[in-house]
Amino acid sequence: MIERYPLAHLPTPIEPLPGLSDALGGPQLYIKRDDLTGLGVGGNKTRKLEYLLSDAIQKGCQTLVSTGAVQSNHCRQVAAAAAKAGLRSVLVLAGDEPEKKQGNLLLDHLSGAETVFVSRAERDQRLDETFARLEAEGRKPYLIPYGGSSPIGALGYLQAMQELADQVLEPDWIVFASSSGGTHAGMVLGAQQTRFAGKVLGIGIDKLNIDFARTIANLTNATAELLDIDYQVDEADILLNEEYCKPGYGVMQPNEVEAVKLFAQLDGILLDPVYTGRAAGGMIDLIQKGFFKKTDKVLFWHTGGTPALFAEPYQSLLAA
Numbered sequence: 283m284i285e286r287y288p289l290a291h292l293p294t295p296i297e298p299l300p301g302l303s304d305a306l307g308g309p310q311l312y313i314k315r316d317d318l319t320g321l322g323v324g325g326n327k328t329r330k331l332e333y334l335l336s337d338a339i340q341k342g343c344q345t346l347v348s349t350g351a352v353q354s355n356h357c358r359q360v361a362a363a364a365a366k367a368g369l370r371s372v373l374v375l376a377g378d379e380p381e382k383k384q385g386n387l388l389l390d391h392l393s394g395a396e397t398v399f400v401s402r403a404e405r406d407q408r409l410d411e412t413f414a415r416l417e418a419e420g421r422k423p424y425l426i427p428y429g430g431s432s433p434i435g436a437l438g439y440l441q442a443m444q445e446l447a448d449q450v451l452e453p454d455w456i457v458f459a460s461s462s463g464g465t466h467a468g469m470v471l472g473a474q475q476t477r478f479a480g481k482v483l484g485i486g487i488d489k490l491n492i493d494f495a496r497t498i499a500n501l502t503n504a505t506a507e508l509l510d511i512d513y514q515v516d517e518a519d520i521l522l523n524e525e526y527c528k529p530g531y532g533v534m535q536p537n538e539v540e541a542v543k544l545f546a547q548l549d550g551i552l553l554d555p556v557y558t559g560r561a562a563g564g565m566i567d568l569i570q571k572g573f574f575k576k577t578d579k580v581l582f583w584h585t586g587g588t589p590a591l592f593a594e595p596y597q598s599l600l601a602a
Contacts, residue, residue: 284434285336287336287339290324293448295318296314305548306566308569310578312579312582313551313581314581314583315584321362322358322359324586325355326465326586327356327359327429327586328363330429330435330436330468331360333434334426337434338426343369344370345369346370347371347426348428350373352375353386353556355589355590357375360395361389362389365394370394371393374408376402379397385590386590387593388589409425429464430462431465432501436501436505439467440468440471443468443471443478451581452480453580453581455483456480457484457580458484458561459487460494465585467501471502471505484520486524487531487561489528489529493517494522496517498520499520526538537564540566554588554590554591556590558584565582
């Protein structure tokens with residue numbers, strides 16, 4: 283098994299959400315604070331990067347290369363991981379280069395990352411071209427896929443489920459933002475390995491032109507194969523709600539704005555406007571529709587992303 287390169291502050295705490303639980307009058311709500319993993323302001327990608335960075339170092343690589351949106355939480359943590367390990371980082375970011383470097387993009391540059399801006403349609407092609415250029419320059423690049431979602435990256439959330447098993451809370455449900463699939467796949471395999479009795483529900487974040495549940499199932503199976511675990515799932519085994527991502531990536535809806543405000547005003551928890559805001563908005567809507575039993579314990583797994591709150595496009599939160 284691939285060793286971990288220590289990056290994260292673990293275990294991350296679990297806290298009750300008494301204000302939100304009382305206001306909604308539904309299940310008992312708790313939160314697992316992976317926004318507090320520490321690296322570059324923290325987030326869920328740090329767990330994945332512990333394994334990806336270890337693999338890169340074992341292979342003698344010198345430059346971490348990855349991709350994401352301009353306000354990518356993943357890329358921000360890649361840049362910080364590279365800095366911590368004494369490596370370089372190059373980030374291929376989908377979107378126009380903003381006049382002001384704010385939020386995650388500011389932190390990318392503080393960590394010393396080189397950035398390449400490209401349209402979303404050309405992102406993958408430019409990523410391949412950037413990797414080839416770095417190879418030709420002798421910079422020994424290591425490619426980290428979008429969101430760190432590979433069998434190696436998914437190991438981070440297999441380990442996270444073991445961490446949860448060692449903590450006191452035994453939730454009936456885990457609810458979280460599901461975007462590139464690695465966190466979801468690691469949780470599914472981790473749930474099987476730890477005999478987790480609850481259910482793992484991902485809230486889709488991006489409107490994708492793929493069968494995302496199948497993608498998660500395939501990644502789960504590839505991770506099991508990497509570890510020589512005799513376990514297979516199919517898409518029917520993946521609990522995924524994609525009802526809230528129909529407006530598209532990063533297009534905030536009123537329920538998401540309300541969720542960000544409720545978490546902050548009732549329990550002092552900051553969410554981000556793209557991932558945890560959408561997942562929390564979906565969870566609150568499901569509570570209001572009676573999806574969960576009132577006696578359930580529901581754990582909202584905070585995957586981080588708070589720096590995006592400080593990027594200019596999201597100042598509409600204050601006026602909404």
